[in-house]
Amino acid sequence: MNRPPRVSLDHILVAVPDLAEGRRRFATEYGLRALEGGRHPGVGTANMIIPLGSEYLELIAVVDAGEAGRAPTGRLISRAISEGRTFATWAVRTDDLEGLRGHLHDLGLALPAPAAGARERPDGVVLRWRTQFLEPPPASGGLPFVIEWSVPSGMHPGASAIAHPSGARRISAVRLGDPSPQQAAARIRALLGDGLPVAVEQAGTGGVLAVELVTPDGPLVIR
Numbered sequence: 001m002n003r004p005p006r007v008s009l010d011h012i013l014v015a016v017p018d019l020a021e022g023r024r025r026f027a028t029e030y031g032l033r034a035l036e037g038g039r040h041p042g043v044g045t046a047n048m049i050i051p052l053g054s055e056y057l058e059l060i061a062v063v064d065a066g067e068a069g070r071a072p073t074g075r076l077i078s079r080a081i082s083e084g085r086t087f088a089t090w091a092v093r094t095d096d097l098e099g100l101r102g103h104l105h106d107l108g109l110a111l112p113a114p115a116a117g118a119r120e121r122p123d124g125v126v127l128r129w130r131t132q133f134l135e136p137p138p139a140s141g142g143l144p145f146v147i148e149w150s151v152p153s154g155m156h157p158g159a160s161a162i163a164h165p166s167g168a169r170r171i172s173a174v175r176l177g178d179p180s181p182q183q184a185a186a187r188i189r190a191l192l193g194d195g196l197p198v199a200v201e202q203a204g205t206g207g208v209l210a211v212e213l214v215t216p217d218g219p220l221v222i223r
Contacts, residue, residue: 004103005096007192009171010147011056011158012211013088014222015080019048022059026050030222031166034059037157038119044068045077047119049157052213055171056158057222060088072115072137086223087208090144090174092192097130097148104191109134114148127151134191142176142184142206143191166215173212173219177203 016022023034037047037058044067050057060077068074080088094100101111114130121127132146149156174197178184181200188198203209213220 004191004193005094005099006195007092007094007100007146009055009174009196010091010093011058012090012171012174012208013058013060013077013080014086015077015088016059016061017081019046019059019061022061023048026057026059027165030168030220032057032164032168033162035160035162036122038121039063040073040117040119042067043071043117044074045071049160050164051158051160051162052168053170054156054158057171057211058157072133073131076137085207087211090208091147092144092196093147093149095148097132097146100146101132104134107191109191112136125152125155127155127157142178142188142200142208166213166220167217168213168215168220170214171197171211172214173197173199174208175210175212176200176207177209178206179204 026032026034032050034048034050037049039046044062044064045060046063048059062068062074062078062081068078077088097114104111112133114132117131118126118128128150130148134143134145176198178200181202185200201209210221210223
C-alpha cells in the first residue's frame with residue numbers, strides 16, 4: 001500500500017461560551033494573545049485566533065444556536081461547551097485531500113464528502129478551505145478532522161505576526177485520552193502517518209486532554 005499524503009498538525013479547537021471572555025482568560029492564565037477571527041457563515045460559530053507559527057489555537061464560540069444546530073461543526077462546539085470540555089477537537093492539514101481520501105478509503109474508512117468553508121477576516125481577506133471529517137460530528141473521539149487550505153501565501157491563520165507575553169511559539173504536543181491508548185495511537189498512525197506530535201493516554205473517553213506549547217521557560221500546558 002502506498003504511503004498516505006503528508007499531514008501535519010494544523011490547529012486545536014478550544015470551545016468557549018464567550019469569545020471576549022475566552023480571550024481574557026487565555027491572556028491572563030497562559031500569556032497568549034488572541035486576534036480577531038471572523039464569523040463562519042452557515043455554521044453558527046465565530047472565532048478568534050492564537051497564532052503559533054505553522055499551527056494555532058482557535059477560540060470558537062456559538063453565536064447563533066439555531067444555525068449551529070444544523071451544522072456539524074456547530075453541533076460539535078455546542079456539545080463541547082455543554083459538557084464543560086476545554087477542547088472540542090483538533091485538526092490536521094494536507095495539501096492533497098483527494099489523495100488522502102483515497103488512502104483512507106483503501107483502509108476501509110467510510111467518509112462523507114468534504115465540506116467547503118470560508119470566513120472573512122476583519123481586514124477583508126477571505127480565507128477558504130475544505131474540511132474532511134473522519135468520524136461523524138458531534139463525536140468527540142481522538143481522531144482529528146482534516147483541512148485543506150486555499151489561502152494566499154503567508155495567510156494561514158497561524159502565520160500572523162504576534163508576540164505572546166509567555167513567549168509561546170509553537171505546539172509541541174497534543175495529548176489525547178482513550179480507553180485503549182495503544183490501539184488508538186496505532187489507528188492514528190495507520191490513518192495519518194507517524195509525523196504528528198501526538199501522545200495518547202489512558203482515559204475514560206476519547207478526545208483532547210491537553211496541549212503543550214514551547215516557551216523560553218519550558219512547556220506551557222493548557223488543559
